[in-house]
Amino acid sequence: MPPTYTQPIPAAPEPRRKRAGALAAGVVAVSLVAGAGAGVGGAALWTSTHDSGSASATSAEPAVHQGAAPASGSVEEVAAAVLPSVVKIDVSGAQGSGSGSGIILSADGEILTNNHVVEVAGGSGSIEVLFNDGSHASARVLGTDPLTDTAVIKAEGVSGLSPATIGQSSQLRVGQQVVAVGSPFGLQSTVTSGIVSALNRPVNVGTDEQGNATTYPAIQTDAAINPGNSGGPLVDMNGDVVGINSSIKTTGSSESESGSIGLGFAIPIDEVMPIIDQMAKGATPTHAKMGVSVTDVTGGSTQLLQEGAQVGSVTEGSAAAEAGLKAGDVITKVGDNQITSADSLVATIRSYRPGDKVKVTWERDGKEQSAEITLDSDATAS
Numbered sequence: 001m002p003p004t005y006t007q008p009i010p011a012a013p014e015p016r017r018k019r020a021g022a023l024a025a026g027v028v029a030v031s032l033v034a035g036a037g038a039g040v041g042g043a044a045l046w047t048s049t050h051d052s053g054s055a056s057a058t059s060a061e062p063a064v065h066q067g068a069a070p071a072s073g074s075v076e077e078v079a080a081a082v083l084p085s086v087v088k089i090d091v092s093g094a095q096g097s098g099s100g101s102g103i104i105l106s107a108d109g110e111i112l113t114n115n116h117v118v119e120v121a122g123g124s125g126s127i128e129v130l131f132n133d134g135s136h137a138s139a140r141v142l143g144t145d146p147l148t149d150t151a152v153i154k155a156e157g158v159s160g161l162s163p164a165t166i167g168q169s170s171q172l173r174v175g176q177q178v179v180a181v182g183s184p185f186g187l188q189s190t191v192t193s194g195i196v197s198a199l200n201r202p203v204n205v206g207t208d209e210q211g212n213a214t215t216y217p218a219i220q221t222d223a224a225i226n227p228g229n230s231g232g233p234l235v236d237m238n239g240d241v242v243g244i245n246s247s248i249k250t251t252g253s254s255e256s257e258s259g260s261i262g263l264g265f266a267i268p269i270d271e272v273m274p275i276i277d278q279m280a281k282g283a284t285p286t287h288a289k290m291g292v293s294v295t296d297v298t299g300g301s302t303q304l305l306q307e308g309a310q311v312g313s314v315t316e317g318s319a320a321a322e323a324g325l326k327a328g329d330v331i332t333k334v335g336d337n338q339i340t341s342a343d344s345l346v347a348t349i350r351s352y353r354p355g356d357k358v359k360v361t362w363e364r365d366g367k368e369q370s371a372e373i374t375l376d377s378d379a380t381a382s
Contacts, residue, residue: 078237084133088189089183099183100183101181113230114231138155140156147287149267171242178219182230193223218243218267219266220265242266244266289318311330324369
């Protein structure tokens with residue numbers, strides 16, 4: 001049984017995913033939005049309120065100056081390198097329509113995006129890809145993975161595309177500069193920049209149809225990310241993809257009120273590349289699991305430990321059972337990662353692969369215990 005969670009953050013309206021409850025931070029209500037549904041409507045509103053047909057006050061034409069070549073390592077240079085590898089994705093289905101972004105993986109049209117972008121199409125809808133040069137093509141889904149909110153699609157009848165260069169999210173450091181590219185509110189080929197604000201931030205955007213949490217150890221950035229950026233790349237200053245822009249915090253309580261407040265989240269590329277490879281080959285994605293259900297530590301007068309993931313149940317024969325974990329234990333560390341909540345544990349385990357060996361630390365009756373376990377695969381789940 002995969003880990004559970006108790007404090008979900010609301011996702012944008014999605015036809016097949018369960019909604020999650022609201023969070024409050026002080027007196028300001030905040031929500032986590034994962035969705036591309038506002039893309040098309042947002043762009044239409046922007047266009048209608050910014051009429052480009054008004055008369056000019058003068059007929060004089062501005063002077064044209066020859067621009068200098070982009071400086072090495074600049075945002076301008078990164079944008080020039082990355083834009084040909086980023087697409088806009090328009091999706092329509094029985095439940096509605098929307099737009100998102102995607103990252104070109106191969107010259108013949110394999111494209112990485114978010115699951116919540118393509119799921120709008122359902123089984124009978126349409127997906128159209130718009131390339132940076134203005135051309136377009138229809139696309140079909142090669143694979144989806146709701147647990148990591150990723151998907152791979154294939155643009156039909158294309159060749160000679162410019163695949164993105166995949167980097168290493170494990171090399172990121174807090175404070176380093178990054179660039180986000182995508183189609184916020186339908187505005188294709190938009191570039192924004194910022195820094196890495198935090199790493200390994202547990203982000204929970206809801207559950208799949210089986211009730212499993214969509215939680216990942218996110219890269220937090222202050223680069224502007226808005227609805228429609230979903231599925232686009234977060235890149236380092238070498239132009240290498242280090243993350244998939246997927247969700248934001250917003251002061252609004254609904255998607256119509258959502259927008260960047262400098263709290264954007266990207267899925268780290270290292271953790272999902274094995275799953276992306278599986279989807280591209282048409283295989284069913286697999287994920288690591290411990291075999292426990294967990295909740296946040298509730299505290300209390302006799303509970304000194306205030307942070308961690310408290311074990312609710314242990315699956316017989318699982319990695320956790322073989323390590324000696326029992327209901328009531330509080331997991332505090334996995335490898336070098338401090339565990340502060342149920343979401344923190346789920347996100348951390350999702351960063352590993354089935355068969356990986358990892359040291360798990362927990363507390364029972366005030367005493368610390370640890371064991372090395374070999375993580376199970378959900379491919380063997382009944």
